Amino acid sequence: MSGRKPAAAAGSCDIRDPALADAGQRRIEWALEDMPVLQELTRWFSEQQPLKGIRLSGCLHITTETANLARTLKAAGADLVLCASNPLSTQDDVAAALVTHYGIPVYAIRGESTEVYYRHINAALDHRPVITLDDGADLVSEIHKSRRELLDGMLGSTEETTTGVIRLRAMAAEGALQVPVIAVNDAMTKHLFDNRYGTGQSTLDGIIRATNILLAGKTFTVVGYGWCGRGIAMRAKGHGANVIVTEVEPLRALEAAMDGFRVMPLIEAAKLSDFIVTASGDKHVVDSMHLQVMKDGCVLANSGHFNVEINIPALEAMATGKHRPRVSVEEYTLADGRRLRLLAEGRLVNLAAAEGHPSAVMDMSFANQVLCAVHLATREQRLDNRVHDVPEDIDREVARLKLAAMDIQIDTLTSAQQHYLSSWQEGT
Ligand SMILES: NC(=O)c1ccc[n+]([C@@H]2O[C@H](COP(=O)([O-])OP(=O)(O)OC[C@H]3O[C@@H](n4cnc5c(N)ncnc54)[C@H](O)[C@@H]3O)[C@@H](O)[C@H]2O)c1
Numbered sequence: 001m002s003g004r005k006p007a008a009a010a011g012s013c014d015i016r017d018p019a020l021a022d023a024g025q026r027r028i029e030w031a032l033e034d035m036p037v038l039q040e041l042t043r044w045f046s047e048q049q050p051l052k053g054i055r056l057s058g059c060l061h062i063t064t065e066t067a068n069l070a071r072t073l074k075a076a077g078a079d080l081v082l083c084a085s086n087p088l089s090t091q092d093d094v095a096a097a098l099v100t101h102y103g104i105p106v107y108a109i110r111g112e113s114t115e116v117y118y119r120h121i122n123a124a125l126d127h128r129p130v131i132t133l134d135d136g137a138d139l140v141s142e143i144h145k146s147r148r149e150l151l152d153g154m155l156g157s158t159e160e161t162t163t164g165v166i167r168l169r170a171m172a173a174e175g176a177l178q179v180p181v182i183a184v185n186d187a188m189t190k191h192l193f194d195n196r197y198g199t200g201q202s203t204l205d206g207i208i209r210a211t212n213i214l215l216a217g218k219t220f221t222v223v224g225y226g227w228c229g230r231g232i233a234m235r236a237k238g239h240g241a242n243v244i245v246t247e248v249e250p251l252r253a254l255e256a257a258m259d260g261f262r263v264m265p266l267i268e269a270a271k272l273s274d275f276i277v278t279a280s281g282d283k284h285v286v287d288s289m290h291l292q293v294m295k296d297g298c299v300l301a302n303s304g305h306f307n308v309e310i311n312i313p314a315l316e317a318m319a320t321g322k323h324r325p326r327v328s329v330e331e332y333t334l335a336d337g338r339r340l341r342l343l344a345e346g347r348l349v350n351l352a353a354a355e356g357h358p359s360a361v362m363d364m365s366f367a368n369q370v371l372c373a374v375h376l377a378t379r380e381q382r383l384d385n386r387v388h389d390v391p392e393d394i395d396r397e398v399a400r401l402k403l404a405a406m407d408i409q410i411d412t413l414t415s416a417q418q419h420y421l422s423s424w425q426e427g428t
Pocket residue numbers: 161162163164191194195199223224225226227228229246247248249252279280281282285303304305306348349350351357
């Protein structure tokens with residue numbers, strides 16, 4: 001996947017600085033080495049061209065891995081544009097390389113305002129996509145809210161993350177969803193690896209890069225013990241932290257307890273914690289009452305949804321002063337003198353303060369994205385307007401390709417075993 005292609009047409013992009021393109025290209029190529037499944041799909045689909053002429057808009061984190069996803073989609077024939085799914089996760093050099101070296105229009109500038117963020121989403125929708133790729137359901141929401149003229153021709157959408165899937169299921173339950181969506185997030189080869197191992201490693205990476213505080217011996221609270229929370233808790237424990245988990249679901253709380261973590265309400269954990277990291281997908285899980293009891297110096301970070309998990313307006317209202325001791329740290333001083341340290345403005349710390357998920361896990365998530373886009377584009381009948389699971393054969397194919405790339409062989413069932421496992425008549 002190398003070689004220079006014509007740059008995207010001038011005016012069909014909004015990026016920080018085209019001069020960053022060569023640096024971006026080097027990092028994209030580096031990431032590609034750890035993305036063997038995408039490489040294999042590129043080989044297959046360059047010949048088959050299953051997305052030929054298909055207009056596709058992606059609202060995704062503009063990172064090196066997304067760049068390689070975009071290259072695979074383009075190699076498969078797609079007519080593709082990208083915008084950012086989070087104002088702080090955009091890597092400006094990658095955006096520049098996509099435009100300059102790979103001819104893919106991008107609308108994304110790191111740190112863009114909310115107004116520019118939505119302008120970019122609408123620029124991506126001006127492409128009149130028949131397939132959208134979302135990470136948080138922003139394209140699909142915007143289409144339903146203010147670009148309904150696009151609904152008619154759409155083949156469907158894919159959704160990369162948990163919160164997006166929750167939103168889309170809520171829309172479907174109310175009968176509001178007017179496009180079929182494939183929940184890529186729910187593929188086993190996505191959330192088992194990306195949410196757990198990807199978020200786990202990169203969240204710790206983000207916290208360490210942001211603060212350079214030693215984790216060993218510290219009390220580290222994880223809010224939400226879902227796929228992301230499990231990974232974060234596991235990796236924090238590996239650093240020698242004393243990990244507390246808070247939950248609202250009894251089963252998840254029980255699992256956390258049996259995995260060896262202390263489990264308690266956040267109001268108790270808040271008094272003990274040196275670090276509190278949210279991964280719940282939920283709003284204001286860290287609220288005023290928790291802020292009021294936190295220890296001096298407590299570090300707050302979010303690795304769940306957007307910037308809503310920590311009640312930042314409440315923190316702002318309580319603070320008597322604020323300064324920025326390090327690039328990704330804002331230190332709030334409260335009236336009683338306590339200092340609370342918010343990382344990355346409460347946005348996804350693994351993306352804003354580190355580089356997001358390692359390429360090797362994104363390889364699997366994005367292989368699902370490619371195969372689902374091809375599935376939407378090549379079906380004889382359009383799927384119906386609801387949230388669909390990733391077809392099981394796609395999930396297995398991604399796992400098979402990843403194992404092959406890792407040079408791992410596995411056993412196969414003998415025909416006698418197949419019969420035994422599928423028959424109710426055979427005895428014990
Ligand atoms: N940072 C990243 O790169 C990244 C990657 C994947 C997913 N995500 C996001 O992370 C979030 C979590 O994803 P997941 O796959 O782990 O979801 P999940 O549904 O598996 O887990 C979320 C957990 O949070 C718990 N929870 C909800 N409200 C809570 C509260 N008030 N207090 C304590 N626990 C609460 C739920 O019971 C659930 O167990 C989502 O918003 C998802 O979009 C982020």
